[in-house]
Amino acid sequence: MSEQAIAFIRNNQAACLAQLKDFLSIPSISTQSEHQADMQKTAAWLTATMEAIGLQHVQIMPTAKHPVVYGDWLNAGPDAPTVLIYGHYDVQPVEPLDLWESPPFEPTVRGDNLFARGATDDKGQLFVHLAAVNALLKTEGALPVNVKFILEGEEEIGSVNLEAFISGHLELLQADCALVSDTPIPSPDQPAIVYGLRGLALFELDVRSAQRDLHSGQYGGVVHNPLVALAHLIAKMHTENGAVTIPGFYDDVVPLDDEEARLLDEQPEAYLAETGARKLWGEAEFSPNARTGARPTFEVHGIVGGYTGEGSKTVIPAAATAKLSMRLVPNQDPDKVAAQFIKYVHQLAPDTVEVAVRRYDWGPAALIDRHDPAVQAAAAAYKKSFGRQPLFVREGGSIPVVTMFQQHLHLPVAMMGFGLTDDNLHAPNEKIHLPNLYRGMEAAIHFLKEYAHRK
C-alpha cells in the first residue's frame, strides 16, 4: 500500500539531497542577533517548500522573537486521526570554526554522510517529514491521516516563546498525537524510541569585584579575582564523585522502578568510544545510561571574563560570568531547583565579591507512556524501514516542546529520531548519515499508515 511512495523516495534521492543542501546552507543561528535575517529567510524557504508539496494554510506566524512556520493537510476526513509534526529550523552556533573540515553552511557529502550545521539537529530530520508527505501526495494524491506541521525557530534558545504560541493556538494545533524527530538512535541498524527527556534550566552567574579591569601586579593579593572566586563557587557545586551539592537538589528525584533500571542497564554503553574520553565520570552508584537519562546534572558551558585572546594579558578582570545549565528529571520543579541554586550561591559567595544569578530559560522533564498507539506506530514503522525493533530509552537532552504538547494539548508524543550519537550535535562537523536520512523518510511514511490503522 505504501509501495509507490517508498519507490518515489528511492528514485528521488538526488533531488531530495539537493533540496536539503539548499535548506542547510542558510545560517539559521537563533541565538545570534546578526542572523536575524537568516531566520526570516529560512522561514520563507520552508513556506515555499511546503506550498510546493501541496500543504495548505501555509503561513509564517510571528512570535516575540523568531516565527513559527505552520502548514497542514486536513483532507483525510473528520474520522481520520490528526498527527501534529514538530521540527525546529534553527541551529546551534558554529564556533570554533577552525575545527570544521568543510564550512558549516556549505553542506558537503563525504562518504555516507552529509556535513553541515543543522544536518541532524534538526533541519535534516524535519526535512524527512516534508519529503515523506511529498512522496505520499505525489504518488497517492492523499495522506492516510490529517497532518499539521509546526516548525519552530527557537529550540536552540530554549523554545522561549513556544509555550505562549501553543497556548494561544490550541484550536489550530488540536491533534491526536505529536511526532517529533529530534533524537538520536544508537546505530544505523538499531532504531530507538525516546520515552523520557530531561528538563533544562539555563543560568548565568556573575561575579564582580572591582569597578574596572586591574593590573595583576599592582592589585594581585589585595583584590579578589572574580575568575578565582567563580572557580571556587563552581567547584563547590559538585562533590569529587560528580554528585551535585546544591541543598535539596535531589529531593524530588523519583527512584527508577525495577523494570526501568533493567531497561537502562541493558542498553549499549558506547560512551567511551563515542566521546574519546579516557574514563567515564559521574555518580558511580548509577549506570551511565541512568546518569544521562534519569539523574539531574549541573554543567558549565563557558566562562566569560578576563583575557582569552592570543598570548598573555596579566589582568584581574572586573567581573566574570559563567554560563551554566542543569538537566532535570521528571518530578523536579525547575522553579524550585532554581531557587535552591540561587540561595546556595548567595550563601557560598564571600563578601569580597558581588554575585548575581540570571535565569534565562527552562523547562521540566518529560515521560511518555510507552504503550500509547502513537509510540507503538513509531515502533512498527521503525521495524518496517530499519528491519529491527527499536530500543526504548530515556534521553539526557531536553526538548521543551514535548512537555508543552503534554501539558497544553494533552498529546502523546512519539519521538522517532534518525540521527546518530556520533553526529556531532552542537559541535564542529555536525553531520547526518545519508542511509538514515532516506530510511527515515520511509519510516515517516510507514508511521502515517500505521497510525491511521491503529488509532
Added chain:
Amino acid sequence: MSEQAIAFIRNNQAACLAQLKDFLSIPSISTQSEHQADMQKTAAWLTATMEAIGLQHVQIMPTAKHPVVYGDWLNAGPDAPTVLIYGHYDVQPVEPLDLWESPPFEPTVRGDNLFARGATDDKGQLFVHLAAVNALLKTEGALPVNVKFILEGEEEIGSVNLEAFISGHLELLQADCALVSDTPIPSPDQPAIVYGLRGLALFELDVRSAQRDLHSGQYGGVVHNPLVALAHLIAKMHTENGAVTIPGFYDDVVPLDDEEARLLDEQPEAYLAETGARKLWGEAEFSPNARTGARPTFEVHGIVGGYTGEGSKTVIPAAATAKLSMRLVPNQDPDKVAAQFIKYVHQLAPDTVEVAVRRYDWGPAALIDRHDPAVQAAAAAYKKSFGRQPLFVREGGSIPVVTMFQQHLHLPVAMMGFGLTDDNLHAPNEKIHLPNLYRGMEAAIHFLKEYAHRK
C-alpha cells in the same frame, strides 16, 4: 644651570603633545601577530625621532620577535658617567573595546589627561626622556652625562628575547646606571621611587576530557566537563583566606625586616578607592602594601573553552584552558616555583581528565639598593620638579629588564616613574596625567644633571 632646558620644555608643550599623540596612534600590540607591521612602524617612528633629536648610532636591532631600538649620545667624555635609559614601545591588547570612551589609538585629551593605549605604559613615559634629551641638546648643545637608549618591543609579552639581546651586547650597553620610567606614583603631588619589583611566571593550564565538544544533554553526567574540572583545580590553588596552597610556594620568601615592614605600612592605602572593590581580599596577616609588594600571588587571567558568545550553547567542551600567572618576590626561583606548581597540578588532577601545563615566560623579582647614587639622583630630581621627597616603595608588578640589568650589566636601576595608579594600566581608558608628563620631562633633565654631579 638647567633653566634654559626647563624653559624649552615649558614653551614647547603643544608641540610635544602633538608628537606624543602621533607616537601613540600606532597600535603596537606585541602579543597579537596581526600587529606585526605596526611594531615595525613604531620602531621606525622612534629611529626617525631619535635622529631628529641628535642622537647617534640610532638603529633598529632585530631580536627573534620584535626589535630593540638603540641610540646614544656619548660626547660627555670618558670621565663622565653613562646612563642607560630603558623604555618599551609595545602596549597591551585593548579588549574590551566597547569600554573605551575614545578609541585606544586615537589619542584624545579630556581635561588634564591624555587617553590612549600606551599613554602611561610605557610609550608616554619613554617619550619623557626623548623630550628631556631634546630640550638639553637644543638649548645647551650637550648633555651632562653620556646617554644610551634601549627601547624594547616585548615588555608586555614578558621581554622574551631581551635577555639574549643584553647578553649579546654587553659592550654596547655598558653604563654606570640604568634609568627606567615604567612605574606609577601615588598622586601628582607625591612622587615615589620603586626599589622592589615582583617577578612573574606565566602559564597555561589545559584540561582535556573528550575528543570533541559534546551535547550536555547526551553526555552530562558521564563525561567530566573540563570547565568543571578546571574550576576544581583553580579553587584548590588558594585557601579561603587568599593564601596560595602550592606546596613549598612560600618556602623561599624572605620575611620583611622591621624598617621595611614600617615603610610598607606607612604608605597610602587607597586600594578601595582606586579599584572600587567593596572589600579587600588576601592574606589578612599582611598589610595591603606588603601583599602587593612583598608577597607572591597566583592569579587567573582568562579561561578559554566552551561557549562564551551571545545567548546559550549547552556544550561540554572537549577542553578548557586557563591563563595563569604568579607574581614572585625576591629570593623565589621561578624554575623551582614552576616545578612545584606543575607537580601539584598533576597530583590534584583526577584520572577522568588529561592535564598539561605550558610555561611561557618568567623572570625573578628585583630589589635595588636605596642608597645608590642613581636612586639618590632620582630622589633629588623628583624633589626639584615635583617639590616633594619621593616615597620608597616595593611595587607589585614585574619589569623583567630590571633583573636583567642587575644580573648581566651589574647596574643599579633608578625607577623614576610618572604614571598614576588610576591611569588604567592594562585596562580600557588608559591615560597619562598631562601635568605629570611635563613635570616628568623636567625631572628627567634634573636627573641627568644630578647624576653627573653625584657620580
